[in-house]
Amino acid sequence: MKYIVVLGDGMADEPIAALENKTPLAWAKTPNLDRLSRLSELGMVHTIPGGMKPGSDTANLAVLGYNPEKYYSGRSPLEALSIGVPMKDTDIAVRCNIVTLSEEEGPFGEKRIIDHSSSEISTEDCAVLLREVERQLADETYQFYVGTSYRHCLIWNRGKVVELTPPHDILGQKIGQYLPEDEVLREMTEKSYHILVNHPLNLERKKKGLNPANCCWFWGAGTKPALTSFQEKTGKKGMMVSAVDLLKGIAVGAGMGVACVEGANGGLYTNYAGKVEAAVNALTRQGYDFAYIHLEAPDEMGHQGNAEKKVQAIEFLDGKVIGPLVEKMEDAGEAFRLLVLPDHPTPVRVRTHTSESVPYMLYDSTSLRRHEQSYNEEECRKTGNFVASGYRLIDKFLAV
The missing domain is CATH 3.40.720.10 (Alkaline Phosphatase, subunit A)
Known part of the structure; x- marks a missing residue:
């Protein structure tokens, strides 16, 4: 059978x-x-x-x-296993979605999540964007790993499991109250937007009528399964x-x-x-x-x-x-x-x-x-x- x-x-x-x-x-x-x-x-x-x-x-x-x-x-540790991330027992894996935020002027917290998948962006395109984020934000404590499509992984060395909101739960809502309480993750979220919002790949996507993948959104933190x-x-x-x-x-x-x-x-x-x-x-x-x-x-x-x-x-x-x-x-x-x-x-x-x-x-x-x-x-x-x-x-x- x-x-x-x-x-x-x-x-x-x-x-x-x-x-x-x-x-x-x-x-x-x-x-x-x-x-x-x-x-x-x-x-x-x-x-x-x-x-x-x-x-x-x-x-x-x-x-x-x-x-x-x-x-x-936790969700992200399971995904980390899939893409071959060498997790230590002291590591925390965090899901890193590259999402579409609204781009109006004003405070960052007033922006809204328009699309959790950035028009179902391809892995190839999203990898280009994540590598730029990695170049500017990664260090010995925070390492980025490419996953599939808009779904990627952040490994936080000696981190902690913190409460984070899935982006698909707050579509259309202002992000201010849902940003990470952890100061570094919150800062990386906003910095990633400034890195990506005018990236040439995103400008080209908008010309094609596709949603830009303009912000890293962190969620799903957990320990090695x-x-x-x-x-x-x-x-x-x-x-x-x-x-x-x-x-x-x-x-x-x-x-x-x-x-x-x-x-x-x-x-x-x-x-x-x-x-x-x-x-x-x-x-x-x-x-x-x-x-x-x-x-x-x-x-x-x-x-x-x-x-x-x-x-x-x-x-x-x-x-x-x-x-x-x-x-x-x-x-x-x-x-x-x-x-x-x-x-x-x-x-x-x-x-x-x-x-x-x-x-x-x-x-x-x-x-x-x-x-x-x-x-x-x-x-x-x-x-x-x-x-x-x-x-x-x-x-x-x-x-x-």
Whole structure:
């Protein structure tokens, strides 16, 4: 038996008036999910423990079977693992997003975060900007490391875990009250804006109608993580297929394999076919038992507040991942279980993560159910199936 998770990041949502009061998941045309859902177990799962913030870090740890209350040590340290940062036990890793701030005259604290992803800037362009910030601000205490797209890392030697605000939580708001309390981080935030606001690359981006990547925003501070081996914990050899450093970092920390898929960028137009191929190859040719295919686009479209594109992201998940994946596994003659779910909701209305439970679909190619329910929030809720502790869902999934 092979096991596959398809994780649509932030895919769950609320009913939206423009979608005839349906959620994007219920509105989207998903023939492959519709077919499988009628043969699957449907239900709801709560991935965010009480009192913890609804991040992709805590939620994906839970989906992989790690209790976030035990294993979570901060978001950025997990990403640091992915990009090969040599963290010492005394280091603090801090996420460094390069965001778009408004550029009106006046005090720095009056500016607003316009776009947390700077028009989904490419890694290549963002690396140019981060290197200039590094040239002017890095020293023995603070070191910058390039990640993916707008997502990068700051290592703070002998630092401290401080409370910092995720930029996607305050889109459109004045930044003054959310700037770091730590004096050095606060100063670096403002200095980075002055370094980047008139950088030639940003001037060129504005000419093209793209948002400038004009400020480093620090958040997600934490200590070096220590995860139990996924294989030791589950008895399954696992492969991670994701474009996002956070998920790759969780995999590295858990001793899982990490697939490198050319053209996978975490956006709406990622290399879906390459991700499917990487997962199938791992399961059918490379001796892996478990593959985790992570798709970031639904979350990004939720942060953008774009219901139409979120629907499109879900339709891409269905047509470009679920359909080909099932077909390839069937052609290979492999018995398999497929778990489809979001990690958390990212409602278009609020443009950030929330803690509500999310719908899951568990398909077993060897044990088909028969019912008429479809895979969406309302239908899954109606089943009455509920997993209260998200990290226990994997026990149900891997049970034979």
